[in-house]
Amino acid sequence: MAKQISDLKLGILGGGQLGRMLIQQGLNYNLTTHVLEPDAEAPCKDIASKFTVGSLTDYDTVYNFGKDVDIITIEIEKVNTEALEALERDGKIVYPQPRVINLIKDKGVQKQFFVENDIPTAPFKLVSSKNDLLNAPFNFPFILKQRKDGYDGHGVMKINSEADIERAFEEPSLIEQLIDFEKEVAVIVARNEDGETSTFPMVDMEFNSEANLVEFLVSPSEFSLEIQEKGKEIAIKIAKILNITGILAVEMFVTKDGQLLVNELAPRPHNSGHQSIEGNYTSQYEQHLRSIFNLPLGNTDLRGSAVMINLLGEKEHTGLANYEGLNNVLKLSGANVHLYGKKYTKPFRKMGHITVVDNDRSKAIEKANYIKNNFKITSK
Template sequence: MTLAFSALVAAGSVALNLPHPGIIVVLVGYFGLLFLTSYLRNSAWGLVSVFALTGFMGYTIGPIINMYLGLANGPSLVTAAMATTGVVFLGLSAYARSSKAPDMMRFSTFLFVGILVAFCMGLAAVFFQMPMLSVAVSGLFVLLMSGLIMWQTQDIIRGGETNYIMATVTLFVAIYNLFTSLLMGLRLGIYGAGQLGAYLCQAARTLGMTTTVVTPAADSPANEHADHVIVAPLDDLAASEALISRVDLITFELEDIASPVLDRLAEANAQGDVEVFPKVEHLRLLQNKCLQKRWFVEHQLPTAKFIDCPAEANISTLAAEFGLPFVQKTHRGGYDGRGVQVIREVDGADCLWPTATIIEEFIAPRRELAVLVARNTAGEESVFPVVEMDFNEQGHILSHVLSPASLPVEISSEAQQIALQFIRQLSGVGLFAVEMFLRNDKELLINEVAPRVHNSGHLTIEAHQTSQYEQHLRAIAGLPLGSTKQMEPSAMVNILYDNAIEAACARGHGVIAAGNNTNVHWYGKKGTHLLRKMGHITSTAQSIEEAQQNVDEALAALAS
C-alpha cells in the first residue's frame, strides 16, 4: 500500500514536472522522516509517518524519472529499471524463504556496515566530484539492497521483526534504492574535452549523470572529470559509434563537428538510439557563419550588413560597398580570434583569404555584449542577465566579462528579448550564447550565436543560482530550468598565457581562493603558447567596479 502511494506521488511529480529539491533537502527529509517513523513505530502516528516518508521519496524520484522520459529511449530505460527491480524483489523474496537460501541473519553486521560505508562513499562522490566512485557506489548499492531484501524477508518469516511499520520501511528503502541504483546515472556524451567540457562534466555529476568525452588529446582538461574518455579525432566515425553505444544523450562543447559525424548522430537520433542536443540541423546551421547570418535575415533578427564573399572579389570593390574598415570571416572554424580579420586599407599589406568567407560591415563605435538563453525539451525558457565583453586587442580573444552589463534597462530588456526571439524561432534545445554589438549605444545587432556553453558564462558558476553548465544539462535532459538570478555583480578575466605568468601556469591546478570573493580557476592544460587560455579568474562584489578591480589584481599577482 505504501509502495502504491509512493508510486502515485512519483506519478504526480512527473506529471507536474516538479523540480528536484536538491541533495541537502533530500537527505534532511529522508533521515528526518526515517527517525520520526522509528520513534513513532509503536503508535498510530507511525503509520502517518510511513506514508509521509514514502510519499516524500516518491516526490524525489519524480524529477529523476522525468529526466529519462525526455529522452528518445527514456521510457524503455525507466521500464527496464522498474521491471528489473520487480523481478529482483520477487525473486529474492522467494529465494530467501527456500531451504537453499543462506542464513542472512549471519550477515547482519556486514550488511549494515556495508550500507553505511556505501552511503558515505556516495556522499564523497557527490561532494568531491569523484565520477568513478559514484559508478562503483551504484553497483555496490544494488548488491547491498539485494542482500537487505533477503535479510528482511527472513527476519519477518522467523518472527524477528514483528513491527509491521519498521518491516515496511526497511523493504521500501531497499526497493527504492535498488530502483534508483539501476536507474541513476543518465549517461551523457560530450564532443570535446576542453575547459567547457570539464565544467559540463562537473555539472553532470551534481545532476547524477555519468559522462563520456571524445577528445583527440589524452591530457585534455575534461579527462580527469569524465567517467570515460574516448581518445580519438573528433571526425573519427569509430569513436562516434563507441560514444553512441555508451550514452543516452549527446551534446557538444564546440560546434565545428565534421559532417559525416553529424550524419551518423542524426541517424542514431532518428532510430531512437540516442538523443542529440543541440539538434543536428541546428548545429549545421550555426557552425556556418554564412548560413547563420542568412537565417538571421530570414527571421528578421537584427544583424550587420554582410555578403557571401564572391570568388572574384577584391578589396577595392568590397571597400566601395562596405567602406573601410570591413570584416572578413571564414564560413567555419572561427573562434578565439581565428577566422576573422579586419581589412583596413585598399593598398596596404592586407589581403583577402582565398577560402569560403563572408564580408561584413565593421561596426563602430560599439560595445560587445552577450546573452545566455536556454530552452528545454518542454519549451520552458530562461535568460541570463546581459554581460559586457572586452577583448584582447592583440588576438581578439575574450579578455574581460562584466555582469550585469552597465546598460539602460530598456537596452538590457531588448537584448534579452532578441535572444529569446532567436531561440523560439529556432525551437532550439539547450543553452545558446547570443553575442551582440551595441552600435552608438542604441542599436542592437546580433554578431553570432554559439550553440553551446560559452566563455562569457564562466562567472555564472559563482555569481548565479544556476550556472550555465547546469542550465544546459537541465535543458537537454528535459529537467525544469534553474533560476538565473544573479546574487552579486561579478567580473571575470581570462588567464591568457605569456612569459610573465609561465611559473604560475606551471603550478596552477584546480580552483584557488584569492580572497575578496575571488577565485582563480586553472584548466590544467599542459602545453602553452602565446594567448592560450590557461584559466580564468572570477570575483563577486558589491559593485562591478570592485569585482573588476579584484580580478585585475589577482591576474597581476600571477606575474609576481
C-alpha cells in the first residue's frame, strides 16, 4: 500500500513562523514533523513532533537530521545544500530541490537566471568591492544588495552618493538600477511532483519604509486583470523552468508604465501569502504540503478581500512581549489574529500578523488601518 501523508515524517529546516504555520496546517493531516533550528526558543518549539536545536548551515547537522525523516523541506534558504544534495543521493525526497535553493539563495545567480530565461527584471551588475561601486554603470541613487543571507531589509542599502559607498558593506553583492515603481506585488505559484501548477491571485504589498518590511498586504491586487494575468504567466514560467516541487513566491515591481519586473524569488511559504489562510479556499501552507506530498493542488480562489498586517515590535521596546489593544482588534468583524509564539519582542521583530477578511476591499483596508493605529506590541 502506498505511503500516505499521515504515515510520513516531514523534516523542516528552520523553526520560525513559516514553519510554525506549515505545522499548524499539517496537524490536520496527522503529519509528523521534525524541525531543525538554531534558536531553542523559536516559534516551532512547542508544536513540532520533534524539535532539534542545531545549525542549519553545518553539513553534518543537516545530514544527520535529514536521515531521520522521509521528506525534507525548508522555511528559510540559508541552509547547507551540500548536505541536502547528499540526502537526495541517498534517496531522500528534498523539496524544493537543493539545486533550486542554491540558485535562489544567491541573488546574483538568481538575477543571471532571469536574464538567461528572458524573465523581465531590473538592470543589475555583480560587484565585489567598493571600487566596483565607484564604477557603477548606474546614476545615483542605486540599490546595493548582498548576494547571500539578506532578509527582512537586512543586506539591502540604497546608495545615494559617493559618501554612501564609504559606508557600504563589502560582501559579494549586486547593484541594481533604482526602479521608479508604482507598487510591489507578489504571485505565489505551486507545482507538485506530477508537474501540476497553480497560482494564487496577485497581492499588493505596502512597505513600512522605516523598517523596510512589508507592513500591509492587500488581496486581491488593485492592478488590472491584464497585469495580474501577466504576473501569473511569469510565475508559472519560472516554476516550470526551475522544475520546482513546492511553492514559490515571486515578488515583482509594477513600474509606472505598467511593466512587471521580477525582484526576488522565495522557494517556500512567504510573508506575501499569509492572508491566504483565511482569504483563499486553500492556504499557501496547505498548497505547499500538497505540492511536496504530490497531492492534487487546491483551489486558490479568493473567499473575499483580505488585508494582512504584519505585527512588528514597537521601535523602542525590547523584552517580554505585551500585546496592547488586543480587545480593539477583536471587536472588528473578520479580524484573525496569528501570534507566532515569540516570548520576546524587539524593534521591528515580526511577532505575528492579523488578517482582516471582508467582502468589501476598502472596508478591509480601513479596518487594517484602524489596527495599525490601535494595536501595539510593546515590552513589559
